[in-house]
Amino acid sequence: MYETEANPTYQQIARSIEFLTDNFQQQPSLADVADQANLSEYHFQRLFSDWAGVSPKKFLQYLTLDFAKERLRNGLTLAEAADEAGLSGTGRLHDLFVVLEGVTPGQFKQAGEGLTIRYAVFESPFGPYLLGTIGDKIVKLEFLDEAEPTDQISIANRFAAEWPEAVLVPDAQALRPLADSIFTDADRQPLRVLVKASPFQLKVWEALLRIPEGQVVSYDQIAAAIGMPLASRAVGTAIGSNPVGYLIPCHRVIRKTGLFGNYRWGATRKTALLGWEAAHSLK
Incomplete structure (x- = not known):
């Protein structure tokens, strides 16, 4: 299955x-x-x-830790960091290939009723992950630990918070081309991501998309970027509820002290993602 x-x-x-x-x-x-x-x-x-x-x-x-601290000591805003990365060379802004969409109020109320989510578990450079889509839009990307169950009930529970009424259909064959395109630098069409989110969450996740690959920012910098400089704690909560890992790059946010901090899919995986991106951005 x-x-x-x-x-x-x-x-x-x-x-x-x-x-x-x-x-x-x-x-x-x-x-x-x-x-x-x-x-x-x-x-x-x-x-x-x-x-x-x-x-x-x-x-x-x-x-x-110097990798993180150096970037924070520079005091760059998200806009400045993006401008510095530019589009030349190997620098690449994440939102050049990820299009983030919020559901409509009607879709939010329906909780997925009448919709079909196709899903499968695939391997990535960072271990197995659960991929779910509605049509051509990604609604779920969650990393899994090796021992985590992938039976139908366990998978359904992972979709229940955002899409409790959707019909779940395992379909690895149909999703394989999409899965193969996610963790690659090859030219590809933009990946479309559909999320159920409050306006605040959507602002935070859109700000994450503006962090260049190989860069990190603090929760305070994200709060300032969305025009709410005193909302760093709420920003942290929104980041922690991100349902689409890697593509919405919550792993690029660290504490202002320079510590990497927590990550819902594990501190080691966060470190791996940051190091992998840093190395690739400078190749």
Whole structure:
């Protein structure tokens, strides 16, 4: 019913990232990090470079807290950061390929009644994830831990908060082309995302789309960007309720102290996403 593939790569890399995050101040050797993945130095170097596109040593540079603090100390606004990234070279704004739409009041009231959600579980560079669509619009992208159940009842519970009345249809074959396009830099048509959200949530999520890949901002900066500088706590709540991971890049928001902070799909995965994007944006 669900499509998953045995993919030990992310789990091996995740163990390495956890070790690097805990020990970055000691600048561990390649042998120390390779040991966390139960691989030889040669195989770990090759696996990591294939996954991240850069060497473990270079990747480590972007996993330290200085990576986050440097950007915050610059005091850039979201608009300035986007302008600095530009459209030349490898810099890419997330909202160039993600179109965010809010449901209409009528659709909100119907809670999905009369709608069909097609869904499946796929593998990503960051472990398995649940993908759900209504027509050509993505309504759900949730990362899963390896041990999380993917039976029909568990999947239904994941859609219940936003779309309790929708009909759920497993359809990995139909969704495979879309899934293959999400975590790639290849040219593609914009991905359309449909969300049920309050006007405030929609403002916050739209602000997230303006954060360039490889950059991070604080909750305070998001609050200022939407014209509500005193609403950083409410911003945090809105970010935490994001139903579409990665495409609505809530992983790019950190605490103003420079700490990465929490992430609904795990701190290690957030660190992996940030490091992966930082490395790719500078390739």
